[in-house]
Amino acid sequence: MLADTGRSSLDVQRIVAVLSDDVPLVVSRQLLTSFAQELSKLPADSHKEVAIYLLDKIQPRVASYEEQVTTVREHLANLLEKEEEWSKAAQTLAGIDLDSGMRMVDAEYKLEKNIKIAMLYLEDDDAVNAETFIKKAASLITGTKNLGLELQYKTCYARVLDSKRRFLQAATQYYELSQVENARSGPGQVSEQELVQALEAAVTCCILAAAGPQRSRVLANLYKDERTRTLPVFPFLEKVYLERILRREEVDSFAQQLRPHQCAITTDGSTVLDRAVIEHNLAAASKLYNNIYFTELGSLLGCTPEKAEGTASKMVMEDRLKATIDQVDGLMYFDGSSEQLLQWDTRIQGICHHLNIIVDNITSKDITLQA
Numbered sequence: 001m002l003a004d005t006g007r008s009s010l011d012v013q014r015i016v017a018v019l020s021d022d023v024p025l026v027v028s029r030q031l032l033t034s035f036a037q038e039l040s041k042l043p044a045d046s047h048k049e050v051a052i053y054l055l056d057k058i059q060p061r062v063a064s065y066e067e068q069v070t071t072v073r074e075h076l077a078n079l080l081e082k083e084e085e086w087s088k089a090a091q092t093l094a095g096i097d098l099d100s101g102m103r104m105v106d107a108e109y110k111l112e113k114n115i116k117i118a119m120l121y122l123e124d125d126d127a128v129n130a131e132t133f134i135k136k137a138a139s140l141i142t143g144t145k146n147l148g149l150e151l152q153y154k155t156c157y158a159r160v161l162d163s164k165r166r167f168l169q170a171a172t173q174y175y176e177l178s179q180v181e182n183a184r185s186g187p188g189q190v191s192e193q194e195l196v197q198a199l200e201a202a203v204t205c206c207i208l209a210a211a212g213p214q215r216s217r218v219l220a221n222l223y224k225d226e227r228t229r230t231l232p233v234f235p236f237l238e239k240v241y242l243e244r245i246l247r248r249e250e251v252d253s254f255a256q257q258l259r260p261h262q263c264a265i266t267t268d269g270s271t272v273l274d275r276a277v278i279e280h281n282l283a284a285a286s287k288l289y290n291n292i293y294f295t296e297l298g299s300l301l302g303c304t305p306e307k308a309e310g311t312a313s314k315m316v317m318e319d320r321l322k323a324t325i326d327q328v329d330g331l332m333y334f335d336g337s338s339e340q341l342l343q344w345d346t347r348i349q350g351i352c353h354h355l356n357i358i359v360d361n362i363t364s365k366d367i368t369l370q371a
Contacts, residue, residue: 018031018032019057019058019061025064028065029064029065029067029068032058032065032068033067033068033071035054035068036068036071036072036075037071039051039072039075039076040075040078040079044079044082044083047075047076047079048076048079048080051072051075051076051079052076054072055069055072055073055076055095062097063100063102066097066100066102066103067103069095069096070096073092073093073095073096074093074096076092077089077090077092077093077120080092081120084123086120086121086123086124087120087121087124087126089120090117090120090121090124090126090129093113093116093117093120094117094133096113098110098113098114107140107143107144108140108144108146108149110136110140111137111140111141111144111149111153112149114133114134114136114137114140115133115134115137115149115152115153115156117133118130118131118132118133118134118137118156118160119152119156119159121133122156122159122160122163125163125260125261127160127163127164127261130156130159130160130163131160131164134153134156134157134160137153137156138153138157141153151177151180154173154176154177155177155198157173158170158173158174158177158198158201161173162174162201162205162261162262163261165208165261165262165264165272167205167206167208167209167210167272168205168206168209168210168214168215168218170201170205171201171202171203171205171206171209171218171222172202172218174198174199174201174202174205175198175199175202175218175221175222177195177198177202178195178196178198178199178202178227180195196227196231199222199225199227199228199231200231200233202218202222203222203228203231203233203237204233204257204258204262206218206219206222207236207237207240207254207276208262208272208273208276209276210275210276210279210320211276211279211280211282211283211315211320211321212315212318212319212320212321213320219237219240219241220241222237222241223237223238223241233254233257236250236253236254240280243280243283243284243287244284245281245284245285245288245300246277246280246281246284248302251273251277254273255271255273258273268307275311278301278302278303278307278308278311279311279315279320281300281301282297282301282308282311282312282315282321283315283320283321285297285300285301285334286321286322286323286334286335289334290333290334291331291332291333291334292331292332292334293329293330293331293332294306294308294309294312294330294331294332295330297309297312297332305330309325309327309330309332312325312332313325322334322335323335
């Protein structure tokens with residue numbers, strides 16, 4: 001039984017009694033509609049207690065009161081959101097039946113709620129549940145002309161990719177968001193600060209992404225964008241783009257701005273940033289050396305020779321690094337040195353070919369060569 005909530009005219013017990021099969025459905029719906037709208041006027045604690053109690057009592061006949069349940073859940077979710085109980089707010093909204101066959105639900109309303117639920121889960125760093133609902137929104141986004149919802153979807157999708165550590169895709173999404181100039185007017189207004197935040201997020205995610213040709217293309221776009229030159233992270237971005245070796249103090253300074261999920265520990269005990277820096281420095285080393293022993297490479301990368309070899313092997317297999325590994329001698333040959341050797345071999349073959357032609361010409365003219 002509920003404690004006294006000071007709700008005066010709102011008699012919960014009488015409302016619950018209305019749910020009886022003896023009361024005509026038209027009457028009970030009207031009373032519940034009025035009651036649901038009045039709930040938000042209660043004090044926060046009373047509102048929460050009454051709403052939860054009412055939803056529990058309605059549950060056996062929820063199909064008959066879908067509109068009323070939706071109103072109660074929306075008000076309760078707003079309250080929980082204000083109290084920063086993000087996951088509970090998301091779960092409350094997720095209880096709304098958006099695919100009901102009993103009533104017509106507008107596609108834009110479905111889109112809005114799925115995006116909202118995903119964003120609430122992200123506030124609690126629950127990327128798994130957030131991804132579930134943003135995927136539902138993906139099937140609806142093409143049918144909307146609401147610019148505000150489109151921007152919310154793109155922002156939420158980028159954050160989901162970021163939280164799932166799909167950093168290259170996240171960087172691309174964030175960068176697209178930072179270029180939404182025409183959204184500064186109309187229903188989907190975006191402030192200058194939000195555009196800068198999206199650009200900063202794009203830079204951070206790109207730096208954390210796995211080294212390779214695709215990352216290099218996104219890096220080039222970010223580096224050539226004049227707006228990035230005003231960002232505090234630009235000196236670090238410049239060194240990454242120019243493929244220069246990153247020093248530990250520079251990495252530690254960059255790490256201070258990362259979010260918790262971007263500092264996560266991977267299966268080998270290193271952080272996401274450590275992995276990204278090792279791969280970047282390995283790619284940078286390929287521009288400086290023709291070949292290098294893994295003992296020296298480990299010292300350069302700040303890791304063991306075994307880890308240096310493992311990282312290099314993975315990058316070579318994924319076609320993110322052009323190199324040849326000699327495991328017998330513990331030596332790595334980078335693409336530049338291999339190409340030079342191939343060019344040298346080609347030149348020698350060319351000389352031998354021309355020499356054979358000369359010898360054949362001399363022989364055909366019966367000229368005797370002196371030994």
